[in-house]
C-alpha cells in the first residue's frame with residue numbers, strides 16, 4: 001500500500017528487512033475470482049481494508065482491462081507478451097523450445113512447459129492420452145480474465161454443484177452475471193448466426209428443456225453507444241476499484257505471495273516479494289483468499305504447509321473436439337434474405353458472437369459452441385466472407401479421478417522460485433468413449449451446417465487446451481479427504497483461509513467454468529463480509 005494508506009493500516013516493522021503491515025483481507029491473485037472477492041467485500045463490508053497482490057505486471061488501463069479492448073495492435077501485443085510470465089522459453093514460436101505437436105498457445109498465455117505438464121509418452125503411451133501438454137497460465141493483473149473469450153454459459157443438469165442448495169447456487173450465478181456484465185444480446189447482427197442456430201435447433205432441440213435449447217451464448221461484453229464492444233476484463237468486476245486505490249483497497253502488481261504464515265492452523269498473514277526489487281514484506285491479515293488459478297492455488301497452499309489429502313488432486317480439463325465448417329450456400333442465402341427483409345439498411349457486424357448447444361445430460365452430454373472463425377485470434381489461410389466459416393468446439397466432461405493431479409516438489413522450484421509442478425494426467429477408457437461420442441456429435445452438428453474445411457473432420461486438441469482446469473482445491477460437504485474446502489470455499493481446518501478459482505469446482509462440467517467460479521467467489525466473499533460485519537458490529 002502507498003505510505004499514506006499504510007499509516008492508516010497500522011504499519012510497523014519487525015526487524016530491519018521485513019516491514020509488516022496489517023489488513024483485514026488479503027487476496028492473492030487478481031483474476032476474475034480474486035476480483036470478485038474484492039468487489040463483493042467493497043460492497044458488503046465497506047469498512048474492511050483489502051489488499052490484493054498479483055505476481056504479474058499491470059498490462060492495461062484501467063487495471064485488468066481486457067486486452068481485446070486495446071485498439072492499437074502493437075500495444076495489444078505488448079500487453080499479451082507482458083502477461084507471459086518469467087520464463088519466456090515456454091512462449092509460442094520459440095525456436096529453442098518447440099511446442100508439442102498440435103498445441104496452440106493463446107495470446108497472453110504461456111505453456112507450463114514440457115516437464116511440468118507431463119509429456120505424452122511418460123508411461124510409454126504415445127497416443128496423447130497421458131500428460132497435459134497444453135497446460136497454460138497467464139501472469140498479469142487480471143490473470144486470464146484479461147485474455148479470455150468471455151463465454152459465460154450456466155451449468156446445467158449434472159454440471160451443477162449439488163452440495164449448494166439450488167436456490168443459493170442460482171442466486172450466486174445471478175451475482176456472477178452482474179459482476180461480469182453478461183448479456184445474450186450483444187451480437188444480434190452477427191452474420192449468419194441466427195440461421196446457424198435455426199438449423200442446429202431444428203435437429204438438436206428435441207427432448208431438451210426449454211432453457212437448454214440451442215441459443216446465443218451468454219457473453220461478458222458490453223455494447224457502447226458508438227456500437228463498439230467492450231469485453232469484460234477484471235476492470236468490469238472491480239468497477240471503481242479498477243481506476244485507483246482507495247482508503248480501503250489496494251491492488252499491488254509485480255508482487256508474489258511466497259507463503260501464508262500460520263499460527264495454530266489459522267493464517268495470520270503472508271510473506272510477499274516485490275519481484276522487480278526483490279524486497280520482501282510481511283502482511284498480517286484476518287482473512288486470506290488464495291485466488292491463484294487451479295494450478296498455483298494448490299501450489300501456494302503446499303508452499304505454506306497446508307496440505308490436505310485432496311490438495312492438487314481431481315485435476316481435470318475438459319477434452320475438447322474441434323472442427324471447422326464452410327457454411328452451406330443455402331444458409332448464406334437464407335440469412336441474406338432474412339436480413340434484407342427485416343433489416344434492409346443493416347450491414348453485418350464483422351465481429352461475431354457465439355452460438356451455444358448446451359450440455360444436456362440425456363440428449364447431448366457435451367457443451368457445444370459455434371464461433372465465427374474469421375474473427376478468431378488464429379488467422380485463416382484464406383480471405384473469406386465474414387461469418388461464412390465457423391468453428392465448432394465440443395467440450396466433454398472429464399472422468400474425474402483422484403490420481404489426476406498436480407504434484408509439487410519439496411526441492412525443485414519453478415521460474416518464480418515456487419515449488420516446481422509435475423502434472424500426472426490420463427484420459428481413461430470412459431474419457432475415450434466420451435471423446436468418440438463427442439466427435440460423432442460434433443460431426444453431426446457440422447454436417448447440419450455445411451462441409452468440413454479439413455476433410456478429416458473433428459479432432460481432439462491436446463489435453464490442457466481448454467484452459468478450464470478444475471478440481472485441484474475442490475469443495476465438498478465434509479472434510480473426508482476428497483475435498484479441500486467447504487461449500488463456502490473455506491479450507492478445511494483453517495477457519496480463515498478461502499480458495500477461489502476453477503480449482504474449487506468439484507463436478508464434472510463440460511461448460512466454460514468462469515461464471516461458476518465467480519459465483520462461488522461471490523458466495524465466499526459474502527461469508528467473509530458477514531463475519532467481518534459480525535466481528536465489527538460493536539464499532540460504529
Ligand SMILES: Cc1cc2nc3c(=O)[nH]c(=O)nc-3n(C[C@H](O)[C@H](O)[C@H](O)COP(=O)(O)OP(=O)(O)OC[C@H]3O[C@@H](n4cnc5c(N)ncnc54)[C@H](O)[C@@H]3O)c2cc1C
Pocket residue numbers: 028029030031032033034035053054055056106107109138139140141142143144145147148149150151152255256257258291292293294296297300467468500501502512513514515517
Ligand atoms: C484465451 C482464453 C480464452 C478463455 N475463454 C474462456 C471463456 O470463454 N469462458 C470461460 O469461462 N473461461 C475462459 N477462459 C478461462 C478463464 O479466463 C479463467 O477461467 C479465469 O480467468 C480464471 O480466473 P481466476 O481468477 O481463477 O484465475 P486467473 O485468471 O488465472 O488469475 C490468477 C492470477 O493469480 C496470479 N498468481 C498466481 N500465483 C500467485 C502468487 N503466488 N502470488 C501472487 N499472484 C499469483 C496469476 O499471476 C494470475 O494473474 C479463457 C482463458 C483464456 C486464456
